[in-house]
Amino acid sequence: MEESTMKLNFPVDRGEFASAGKASSRIKKILQNIGLNNAFVRKVAIATYEAEMNLVIHSLGGQITISIGEGKVIIEVEDRGPGIENIELAMTEGYSTATEVIREMGFGAGMGLPNIKKCSDDLSIQSKVGEGTKMIMSFNYQ
Numbered sequence: 001m002e003e004s005t006m007k008l009n010f011p012v013d014r015g016e017f018a019s020a021g022k023a024s025s026r027i028k029k030i031l032q033n034i035g036l037n038n039a040f041v042r043k044v045a046i047a048t049y050e051a052e053m054n055l056v057i058h059s060l061g062g063q064i065t066i067s068i069g070e071g072k073v074i075i076e077v078e079d080r081g082p083g084i085e086n087i088e089l090a091m092t093e094g095y096s097t098a099t100e101v102i103r104e105m106g107f108g109a110g111m112g113l114p115n116i117k118k119c120s121d122d123l124s125i126q127s128k129v130g131e132g133t134k135m136i137m138s139f140n141y142q
C-alpha cells in the first residue's frame with residue numbers, strides 16, 4: 001500500500017477469554033470513526049473477530065495488524081502455535097478441533113474460517129505445522 005496507508009498493531013493473547021474480542025472491537029471503532037459505511041465495517045469486524053478468537057483458542061498468541069489505504073482495508077493476522085496441517089479441511093463448514101470445554105463456551109462450530117472467507121474480498125492463509133499461521137484478508141470499499 002502507498003503512503004496514505006495507516007497501520008496499527010494489536011497483540012492477542014492465548015486463552016484470554018476475559019479480554020477476547022478487544023482487538024476486533026477496537027478495529028471496528030476505528031473504521032466507524034473514519035466514517036466507512038456500516039455494512040462494510042460489519043464485514044471487517046466479523047472476520048477480524050473470528051480470526052482473533054482463533055488466535056485465543058487455537059494458537060499460542062499473536063497479533064493483528066490493520067492497514068487502511070485508499071479503497072482498501074487489509075487485516076493481517078499472525079500467530080505462533082500448532083499451525084494448520086490441512087487448510088482446505090479447516091476451511092470446511094463444521095470442521096473443528098475445539099475441545100468440549102471450548103464448545104461449552106459457545107465456540108467450536110467450525111464456522112469461523114468459512115465466515116472469514118465469505119466476509120472478505122480476498123483471503124490468503126499460510127501455515128507451518130509447529131510454527132504458526134499467517135492470514136491476510138482484504139476488504140475493498142468505495
Ligand SMILES: Nc1ncnc2c1ncn2[C@@H]1O[C@H](COP(=O)(O)OP(=O)(O)OP(=O)(O)O)[C@@H](O)[C@H]1O
Pocket residue numbers: 050054055057058059079081082083084090091095096097098106107108109110111112113114133
Ligand atoms: N490460528 C490457528 N491455529 C491453529 N489452528 C487453527 C487456527 N485457526 C483455525 N484453526 C483450525 O481450523 C479449525 C477450523 O477453524 P474455524 O474458525 O473455522 O472453527 P472453530 O474455531 O473450530 O469454531 P468457530 O470458529 O465456529 O468457533 C479449528 O478448529 C482449528 O483446528
Ligand SMILES: [Mg+2]
Pocket residue numbers: 050053054108111112113
Ligand atoms: Mg474459529
